[in-house]
Amino acid sequence: MSATTTPPELTEPAGSSWTNTVTAPRRGGDRWFGLASHGAGVAVVALVTLVGVFLVSQAIPALSKNEANFLTSREWSVGGDNPRFGIMELLWTTTTASIIAMAIAVPIGVCVALFITEYAPQWLRRPAATLVDLLAAVPSIVYGLWGLIIFRPVVRPLEDWLSTRLGWLPLFAPTGITGGTIMFIGVVLAIMILPIVTAISREVFAQTPTTHKEGALALGATRWEMIRTAVLPFGKPGVISAAMLALGRALGETIAVTFIVSTLAAGSDWTWSMLSGGETFASRIANNAAEFDSPQKTGAFIAAGLVLFILTFVVNAVARVVIERRKAFTE
């Protein structure tokens, strides 16, 4: 840029230097707000990093003494001089229950969101949305109690039906478990994550540009075709991030699961059945927290917590990638 073309009013003020970016004048309020938001951003990153460092540092001593394969073993005896523990069963239960929860909650949640944004009469939209949000306000302990006492007998016949009709499939093989099966945990988790899926999907669907919707309708689309061609493609990234947030909740849910699960006996045979019991990462840690009497024992449980941490991290990372990809297609 030559000096002759520079307008006279753009001379460099004293005490600052020109950069390529446009900078707003820095006044007191700007400076403070900038600092505060920088601080918040850095603090969150630092917090997550520190949690990770804590988990790793506590887990390593226990892991180094572990005499079983941490990733593939089903054993869990963490006390004594020869600890043997592995997360195979925990990983299986946690992921299976979460996948069941997702399989139920995401389609239903999306349908509820579509109903609220597209089908429901105007007067019903707000109350219906509030009611669904209310599900999220129920403490998880209540879900645990309700699941154990009231809801269990309701799901039991369904499970019995599945095991008699589809028992030849390893996933539905009958087991001796009468209480909290993996499938039952999945169903309760589905109810718990339903409001997350619904609330976020609803917000996204409501953002669909009216021009898109009216365009589709003007071209002769029925309401369902309009939803399929205008609302759903627009909302896809939002629905995916809703699902991932919900998955995060399902993976980490503790107290409700702790109440409901039926754990398996140490020497029981491995089964792929969803009608079997098992413990999730979070429920095993919570259930045994009172007996953390040695650093080694604590370390073993923290190692399990670390796996959950990584699992959640991976899920979120995958979700980010998927959302970015989808965005490119929809915009």
Add this chain to the structure above:
Amino acid sequence: MTTRSSAIIIVAMSGALALGACGSDATKTGTAATGTAASDCPTGTLKAEGSSAQKNAIEAAIKSFQTKCSGTTINYAATGSGAGIKQFIAGQVDFGGSDSTLKDDEAASAATTCASPAWHLPMVTGPVGIAYNLPSVSSLVLNADVTAKIFLGQITMWNDPAIAALNSGTTLPATKISVFFRSDESGTTDNFTKYLKAAAGTAWTVESGKKWNGTAGEGKPQNAGVATAAKSVEGGISYMEWSYVTQNKLGLAKIDNGSGPVELTSASVGKMIETATQKGTGNDLSLTLDYATKTPGAYPINLVTYEIVCSKYKDAAKGKLVKSFLTHFVSADVQKSLEALGYAALPSSVSAKITAAVAAIG
């Protein structure tokens, strides 16, 4: 009604869980004031933590003690024996509650914290009941051998000949046995499996311990969890503290210890405690229970939970208060009152020894 009471239990239990989670944050807040009150009623505050098996007993004792001695505050956090021992060793609490005795290294650390040996005082006996859910069977007799086989999944039907042999005259239904065990580590499991190991001999093939090592059944957290689960399935069986059996209106099995069936009562528990031998020396009253006892009328599955105290407190005022409270706790009236809560009163021969030991605390 039962649903509601079990719900309340579960809520209480989750409270204990929550406490357990933040137990390590507890700080020492106790301050013992030099008393102007009568010598057996010093004023001040004590902090204690540990076994949840004795929670109801010690809370009842604390309540009556505080009524007797106004100006005293005793806080007992039922966070589990492990946590209690840890906090006692760390000097965070004035005495600990534990279902099991200190290991050698724990005893050494405790003695360092106290600057004097730590003593075990068996204050509460909690029998472990074998609870079953068979509405048509009002009285059921089991022995160690059959119990071991049921809990290992080798006997799977209620009308199994082995069970029928112990219950002549009772019609046993052809119902599947659903075994429930504790999924968390617990002193109840520890004592139950110790009993099976001692009394069932080769029939109990797995290790005993706080963690359930059996090969069959499904695990549920806490006493309330197994009780609710056993209640929900006909043919269910589990082991739990006595009070949970009665509160959930489950059947309570009689145990044939080799000299005939014994019902679980305060007296039959007392008989078993009397057969125990003292493991500690002098006033350290850690006991070795004889689970395989064949004494007629002795109910063999018992949990003894201890208060772990310093034999001499660094803070004399604190020692005085501990002494005063434990004297109250071991007294016949208080012990008798615990029966309503599902505990058994200490037999007089044992409580005399404890009274002497408490008197020796400095």
